[in-house]
Amino acid sequence: MTAIVQSRAASVAGFWRDSGWAVRVGITVAVALVLVAVFAPAIAPYDPDAVNLTARLQGPSAAHWFGTDHLGRDILSRLIAGSRVSLGAVAITLSLILALGIVIGGTAGFIGGRTDQIIMRLTDIFLTFPTLVLALFMVGILGTGLVNVIIAIALSHWAWYARIVRGIVLSLTHRDYILAARMAGITRWRIFARHLLPATVAQLLVLATLDIGHIMLHVSGLSFLGLGVVPPTAEWGVMMSDARQFVWTEPLLMFWPGLALFVSVMAFNLVGDAVRDRLDPNVRMEHGH
Amino acid sequence: MSLLSAHNVSRFYGTKTFAGGGRERPALSKVSMTIEAGETVALLGRSGCGKSTLSRLLVGLDTPDEGDIRFRGESLRSMGRAGWQELRRTVQMVFQDPIGAVDPRATVGDIIAEPLRPLCGLVGRAARDRVHELLLTVALRADDADKLPQQLSGGQLQRVCIARALAPRPRLVILDEAVSNLDLHLQIRMLDLFAALQRDHDISFLFVTHDLRLVERICSRLLVMDGGRIAERAPVNSPLELASPEGKALANAILPALPLR
Numbered sequence: 116m117t118a119i120v121q122s123r124a125a126s127v128a129g130f131w132r133d134s135g136w137a138v139r140v141g142i143t144v145a146v147a148l149v150l151v152a153v154f155a156p157a158i159a160p161y162d163p164d165a166v167n168l169t170a171r172l173q174g175p176s177a178a179h180w181f182g183t184d185h186l187g188r189d190i191l192s193r194l195i196a197g198s199r200v201s202l203g204a205v206a207i208t209l210s211l212i213l214a215l216g217i218v219i220g221g222t223a224g225f226i227g228g229r230t231d232q233i234i235m236r237l238t239d240i241f242l243t244f245p246t247l248v249l250a251l252f253m254v255g256i257l258g259t260g261l262v263n264v265i266i267a268i269a270l271s272h273w274a275w276y277a278r279i280v281r282g283i284v285l286s287l288t289h290r291d292y293i294l295a296a297r298m299a300g301i302t303r304w305r306i307f308a309r310h311l312l313p314a315t316v317a318q319l320l321v322l323a324t325l326d327i328g329h330i331m332l333h334v335s336g337l338s339f340l341g342l343g344v345v346p347p348t349a350e351w352g353v354m355m356s357d358a359r360q361f362v363w364t365e366p367l368l369m370f371w372p373g374l375a376l377f378v379s380v381m382a383f384n385l386v387g388d389a390v391r392d393r394l395d396p397n398v399r400m401e402h403g404h
Numbered sequence: 405m406s407l408l409s410a411h412n413v414s415r416f417y418g419t420k421t422f423a424g425g426g427r428e429r430p431a432l433s434k435v436s437m438t439i440e441a442g443e444t445v446a447l448l449g450r451s452g453c454g455k456s457t458l459s460r461l462l463v464g465l466d467t468p469d470e471g472d473i474r475f476r477g478e479s480l481r482s483m484g485r486a487g488w489q490e491l492r493r494t495v496q497m498v499f500q501d502p503i504g505a506v507d508p509r510a511t512v513g514d515i516i517a518e519p520l521r522p523l524c525g526l527v528g529r530a531a532r533d534r535v536h537e538l539l540l541t542v543a544l545r546a547d548d549a550d551k552l553p554q555q556l557s558g559g560q561l562q563r564v565c566i567a568r569a570l571a572p573r574p575r576l577v578i579l580d581e582a583v584s585n586l587d588l589h590l591q592i593r594m595l596d597l598f599a600a601l602q603r604d605h606d607i608s609f610l611f612v613t614h615d616l617r618l619v620e621r622i623c624s625r626l627l628v629m630d631g632g633r634i635a636e637r638a639p640v641n642s643p644l645e646l647a648s649p650e651g652k653a654l655a656n657a658i659l660p661a662l663p664l665r
Contacts, residue, residue, distance in 0.1 A: 291505035294465050295568065299519035300492040310507050 141385025216276025224284030241274035324387030328380030513549030
């Protein structure tokens, strides 16, 4: 057991050591974003919701680094506060998607037979529609608001994960080490928990890291359309939506939240790519671990 | 009463279509055999002859389409939970491909200890001690317990698998080409180990292999399989004489110790 813990700890250090500069930048930005989100109230120079109509639509200055918006609110503070909503929403959505995917896909793959057939046909229905259309449809049924947007995005994405989980479970159940576990007399549930789940989660995490950016765009996209987070709450999508009417006169208003979204999506994609390369057992063998 | 027996066992593999039909190919047809407690039997045959299928059926990892597998006279089909527990404790198996037969995320110690809790109720210190004892039995080092499968060679991993099979102190171990991957020196060492286990602990082996040389050292009788059927049953004498064409083909396939011109 200690060997596993040691090799895990070594692999975190090794991960940084073996990564190229792009991945290092990605990791740094992602970690910085998470820290900013966690300590948002302490970092933000102004109250993100404080309206100051005398100082509206100012350009970047020493007092307001990124300027102020149409209600005189400090844009930097709103971006920092918005990171909380965006990252928090992504974290909750992804956890929901992973839980649904593992439970539904795992059940289908592990039980098999008729259960598998029924679950997978249901999954196919969800896979037929583009996720944004499905999410819009769900919001239409559930109503607007951040909670409903999270539920809608989770419900429109679980099917992809369920299908992948089922595939992984199916490919593993006929491996000799699962047969060996059956020979060892351990129960089906323990085989699932000890041998199938860790392998599945490892592969899913990679997919999840690659999806962080995508889901972030979904949350902001739905907020931009006025379906998710409602103004005046600071959120990147809402900020872009607010900036629409000033796009010709004050293009920077649109630029800052767009840049924040672009940089975060990019950072998480870089990290996701690197994690995928890292967790591929064949690549790991070449590293000699 | 025999320890494990197959009665007219058949197994078909085929592609089932939506319409329900489909072509079915018999991997085994009407095979009968028995293994008595304490005897070591060889199951010989070329690849694809059905010997691996038969060994999986014998341990209940797969179910026959026709016929019956019996453990101490009781059919596996009607056996209860306690019976299965007893079967697992009594009959163990070593798989052909050692790399595929171990969880790449588990340490060697965890792999060998896996059967100890469910089958022997051993946990903690007692389990660790037993793992160390088993590692020494298969000529590995005690500190190999902390290693991951990627850090071992194929031959070392196969010995880990053998140690895992020996962990619950079984009466019968089915070796599915289990020594084919080892080098000659290790093969002999493992065969000596099996012979010692057989002599001192009265453990029997079912030696599933295509290599006739392995048979002569420790087996008392052999079965030759071909095309899903048993082609020949013979006692192991020296010199070994096989009557069936399939048996003769296997005997001729042995490479001479020195190359001939």
